[in-house]
Amino acid sequence: MSSLIGFVSLAMAVLINIYLIVSNFFIKYNNKVFNLIVRSSSFLTILSFFSLMYAYIISDFSNFNVFQNSHSEKPLIYKISGTWGNHEGSMLLWLSILSIYGFFFSQTKKINLQFKKQTLLIQSSLHILFGLFIVFTSNPFLVNSVIVKEGLGLNPILQDPGLAIHPPVLYAGYVGYSIVFSLAIAGLFTNNDNEDWIFITKRWALISWTFLTGGIALGSYWAYYELGWGGWWFWDPVENISLMPWIAGLALVHSLLMAKGEQIMKKWIIFLSILCFSLSVFGTFLVRSGILTSVHSFASDASRGIFILLIFFIVTGFGFLVFLLKSPESSKPINFLSINKVSALVINNILMIIATLTILLGTIYPIIVEVLTNDRISVGGPYFNSTVIPIMIPGFLLMSIAPILSWQTNRIKNARLYVLGFIVISLLVLIQSYLSTFNTWGVLGLILGIWIITASFISIISSYKIDYNFRLLQKINPHIAHIGVGIAIIGITCSSVFKNEYDFNLNEGDKILIEDANIKLEKIEISNEVNYQALRANFLIEKDKKIVGNIKAGKNYYPVSKMITTEAGIFHEWHRDIYFIVGEQKNNNWFIKVYINPFVSFIWIGVLIMVFSGFVGVTKK
Amino acid sequence: MNRLIILSPLLILLIICLFALIYLLSNKDPSKPPSALINKNVPNFESNSLYEINNIIKTQDLKNKKVLINFFASWCVPCKVEHPLFFEISKNYPDLFIIGFNHKDKSDDAKKYLSEDGNPYNFVGVDSDGMIALEFGVFGLPETFLINEKGKIIYKFMGPLTKEIIKNEVVPLL
Amino acid sequence: MKLCHSCKKIIFIIFFVFISFFEASANEVLEEKVKNLTLELRCMTCQNQSIYDSEAEFSNDIKKIIRSKFEEGKSEKEIKLFLVERYGEYILFKPMLNYKNWFLWAFPFVLLVFGLFFMAFKMRKN
Numbered sequence: 001m002s003s004l005i006g007f008v009s010l011a012m013a014v015l016i017n018i019y020l021i022v023s024n025f026f027i028k029y030n031n032k033v034f035n036l037i038v039r040s041s042s043f044l045t046i047l048s049f050f051s052l053m054y055a056y057i058i059s060d061f062s063n064f065n066v067f068q069n070s071h072s073e074k075p076l077i078y079k080i081s082g083t084w085g086n087h088e089g090s091m092l093l094w095l096s097i098l099s100i101y102g103f104f105f106s107q108t109k110k111i112n113l114q115f116k117k118q119t120l121l122i123q124s125s126l127h128i129l130f131g132l133f134i135v136f137t138s139n140p141f142l143v144n145s146v147i148v149k150e151g152l153g154l155n156p157i158l159q160d161p162g163l164a165i166h167p168p169v170l171y172a173g174y175v176g177y178s179i180v181f182s183l184a185i186a187g188l189f190t191n192n193d194n195e196d197w198i199f200i201t202k203r204w205a206l207i208s209w210t211f212l213t214g215g216i217a218l219g220s221y222w223a224y225y226e227l228g229w230g231g232w233w234f235w236d237p238v239e240n241i242s243l244m245p246w247i248a249g250l251a252l253v254h255s256l257l258m259a260k261g262e263q264i265m266k267k268w269i270i271f272l273s274i275l276c277f278s279l280s281v282f283g284t285f286l287v288r289s290g291i292l293t294s295v296h297s298f299a300s301d302a303s304r305g306i307f308i309l310l311i312f313f314i315v316t317g318f319g320f321l322v323f324l325l326k327s328p329e330s331s332k333p334i335n336f337l338s339i340n341k342v343s344a345l346v347i348n349n350i351l352m353i354i355a356t357l358t359i360l361l362g363t364i365y366p367i368i369v370e371v372l373t374n375d376r377i378s379v380g381g382p383y384f385n386s387t388v389i390p391i392m393i394p395g396f397l398l399m400s401i402a403p404i405l406s407w408q409t410n411r412i413k414n415a416r417l418y419v420l421g422f423i424v425i426s427l428l429v430l431i432q433s434y435l436s437t438f439n440t441w442g443v444l445g446l447i448l449g450i451w452i453i454t455a456s457f458i459s460i461i462s463s464y465k466i467d468y469n470f471r472l473l474q475k476i477n478p479h480i481a482h483i484g485v486g487i488a489i490i491g492i493t494c495s496s497v498f499k500n501e502y503d504f505n506l507n508e509g510d511k512i513l514i515e516d517a518n519i520k521l522e523k524i525e526i527s528n529e530v531n532y533q534a535l536r537a538n539f540l541i542e543k544d545k546k547i548v549g550n551i552k553a554g555k556n557y558y559p560v561s562k563m564i565t566t567e568a569g570i571f572h573e574w575h576r577d578i579y580f581i582v583g584e585q586k587n588n589n590w591f592i593k594v595y596i597n598p599f600v601s602f603i604w605i606g607v608l609i610m611v612f613s614g615f616v617g618v619t620k621k
Numbered sequence: 622m623n624r625l626i627i628l629s630p631l632l633i634l635l636i637i638c639l640f641a642l643i644y645l646l647s648n649k650d651p652s653k654p655p656s657a658l659i660n661k662n663v664p665n666f667e668s669n670s671l672y673e674i675n676n677i678i679k680t681q682d683l684k685n686k687k688v689l690i691n692f693f694a695s696w697c698v699p700c701k702v703e704h705p706l707f708f709e710i711s712k713n714y715p716d717l718f719i720i721g722f723n724h725k726d727k728s729d730d731a732k733k734y735l736s737e738d739g740n741p742y743n744f745v746g747v748d749s750d751g752m753i754a755l756e757f758g759v760f761g762l763p764e765t766f767l768i769n770e771k772g773k774i775i776y777k778f779m780g781p782l783t784k785e786i787i788k789n790e791v792v793p794l795l
Numbered sequence: 796m797k798l799c800h801s802c803k804k805i806i807f808i809i810f811f812v813f814i815s816f817f818e819a820s821a822n823e824v825l826e827e828k829v830k831n832l833t834l835e836l837r838c839m840t841c842q843n844q845s846i847y848d849s850e851a852e853f854s855n856d857i858k859k860i861i862r863s864k865f866e867e868g869k870s871e872k873e874i875k876l877f878l879v880e881r882y883g884e885y886i887l888f889k890p891m892l893n894y895k896n897w898f899l900w901a902f903p904f905v906l907l908v909f910g911l912f913f914m915a916f917k918m919r920k921n
Contacts, residue, residue, distance in 0.1 A: 309645065376885040
């Protein structure tokens with residue numbers, strides 16, 4: 001029953017939008033009616049999505065999608081998240097978020113009404129494209145032709161809180177750029193000279209970027225504690241796909257910021273607006289077409305791949321075509337002194353677009369080579385680390401002083417203070433490194449991170465009256481965001497460069513000493529949980545003769561899918577993570593691997609600060 | 622000049638979509654990379670027979686023969702599925718020298734498997750440590766190679782063979 | 796040649812930095828070598844994992860072979876070539892610098908040069 005409601009409401013939502021687009025040529029809708037039509041389509045899409053979720057909750061195996069991906073023994077939370085833990089369901093989630101964004105956008109008050117209508121029409125067109133894709137190739141409401149009593153169970157790796165929430169947050173980021181895209185195209189069509197357009201775009205671009213940051217961070221954090229390799233970024237194609245719109249989105253947000261200083265690079269902002277959503281759609285294509293292997297790809301077939309490729313071609317092609325034909329005239333010339341805020345932002349944009357394009361090429365290069373030579377190559381971590389990171393470093397350097405540069409002049413307030421601060425930090429880090437372990441990247445990363453934080457603090461203190469209220473928070477927001485970046489850079493540098501690994505063969509009762517921590521393997525226990533069997537090694541961690549932690553690490557065995565997953569045990573301290581992996585048993589000894597990841601928590605803290613700053617930025621007028 | 626710059630995203634889009642389309646239509650399997658050894662000389666190896674220790678086969682012994690090499694094991698389930706097909710090949714092409722390399726297996730298990738399911742191979746070589754498989758770039762079972770009289774590898778297939786694949790891809794090369 | 800005081804300091808620092816690099820490479824243990832190489836190699840039976848990180852049988856076999864080749868005195872380059880001959884360039888996470896891949900490696904560099912010219916051009920206009 002719920003499948004029927006789900007399918008009918010989905011089909012109706014798409015049909016309403018088709019009707020809207022077609023009839024808009026003949027009928028001039030009054031705004032109330034127009035909004036009503038748009039919102040009814042949104043409502044129906046969301047209803048469809050919840051119908052699917054309902055089918056999962058009640059384990060309705062007459063729905064083929066539920067049958068393939070769920071199991072009655074799964075805990076409720078994972079039944080719910082199973083709704084989007086598969087290709088069809090996640091596409092419906094994508095479409096629903098698209099509708100939600102359209103719905104909220106239709107509530108915008110201070111906006112030229114013609115412009116608003118155009119934007120919603122483009123948004124509806126996007127809805128039609130993806131809706132048709134779902135209806136014809138990825139229908140989550142297919143009926144199971146066999147009567148079954150039980151489902152096929154979900155991949156146990158997906159039964160995880162972090163992974164449950166990762167797609168919705170991530171999609172809120174990806175799909176948010178649909179509004180930015182629609183705004184840009186609508187702006188081109190209506191020749192929008194109204195400056196309101198900049199502020200409206202800025203709000204939606206910032207919302208999308210903030211969600212995308214959160215989504216990527218959740219994915220990374222999940223990989224860190226779940227995949228058991230101790231890493232959190234692998235330059236896996238699917239990770240690259242999320243990073244591209246993130247960097248482009250960052251460039252967009254910064255460029256929109258320039259509008260405050262009355263320097264508007266209209267063409268560039270429109271270009272970036274089209275680019276961000278194009279990258280999102282391209283990402284969807286790469287993941288779901290089966291063209292790449294990664295930890296992440298959904299099962300797929302060629303017809304789906306071709307359909308999405310077509311959607312990608314239409315959306316991106318249309319976007320850039322309109323851009324080509326209706327590109328706005330250049331506005332006021334840009335004030336470009338050798339070292340003012342404008343030039344810093346321009347350099348920043350250039351570096352970010354180069355980084356994005358490099359990641360794009362690296363990700364699709366294997367496809368190009370295989371088509372041309374029938375040879376398969378890999379473009380992995382080492383390539384991106386050698387190219388993207390060096391490109392971003394000058395950007396980071398610039399980031400530390402950019403917020404205090406002037407819009408007009410060449411002068412920097414307290415310039416000497418900054419130069420002194422930079423030299424002191426560099427010397428301190430170099431000396432410290434010489435006395436312990438010297439590593440070029442380590443030194444560089446530390447100098448960069450500490451410098452960004454310090455410079456931001458200097459700017460905050462020297463430029464603003466400390467008046468504790470929300471307005472101050474909004475004013476110093478860019479500095480807060482940059483401090484977040486600085487902290488994250490320190491975390492990234494330390495946890496990758498200064499990471500240590502120790503292997504042991506232990507038995508129950510054995511003790512080991514790592515740095516200042518005494519670790520004892522208390523016991524090994526096996527327990528039976530709801531839908532899996534758990535093997536856990538209990539570790540007691542002692543510092544200064546006091547027990548500070550009890551960590552469990554081991555493996556889970558899932559009888560339904562016959563999979564074994566590694567469950568890492570992590571002891572979090574502010575300055576490091578102690579990360580336990582349990583391996584195979586030989587005779588009576590267990591193979592234990594311990595990673596010491598210094599300052600890894602700084603990564604998550606830094607990202608959290610960035611997300612916080614994003615939210616604050618959205619509230620700014 | 623400006624128009625050209627604004628045109629470039631569209632050009633790049635076209636190129637990307639073209640390559641993606643070709644790739645999708647050519648039905649490539651992302652989990653099966655094309656072999657690096659095609660058209661290269663068969664690698665050097667030396668292997669004892671499963672049945673007689675003193676019966677050794679070396680690369681030089683394959684000169685001027687058309688050879689089919691199949692990597693298998695008694696514990697490999699897909700190998701059992703393709704196993705019967707080798708009898709047909711052997712019957713239809715008596716000039717073809719078929720070698721089976723028993724990969725990372727116990728001799729007793731292998732002998733039992735071959736006595737139960739039959740032995741279609743002209744020679745069964747032992748590859749207990751997997752080094753021969755490594756020389757052939759094998760990383761999963763079963764894998765099958767075809768070598769021409771000049772000693773060059775002209776075909777590789779990963780996974781269990783089927784009647785269609787033999788008909789469409791292997792036979793034309795024999 | 797009389798050197799100024801700060802110049803002496805700088806030369807001193809550079810000298811120490813240089814020495815520390817030298818010492819590090821001479822002392823690299825076998826396991827470090829194996830680790831560094833296997834981090835750059837793809838496990839052919841896994842989804843996008845390095846041979847170092849992977850516990851798969853294939854990875855363990857390759858690790859053994861690499862270790863024995865290093866002990867024989869082979870260089871990293873020779874071992875990489877050995878593996879590429881059998882498994883193709885697909886096994887390398889870092890694309891080789893050859894005719895096929897020149898575009899990949901040149902691309903970011905070329906873009907940077909364009910970016911620089913663009914900046915210089917715009918600044919001159921002002």
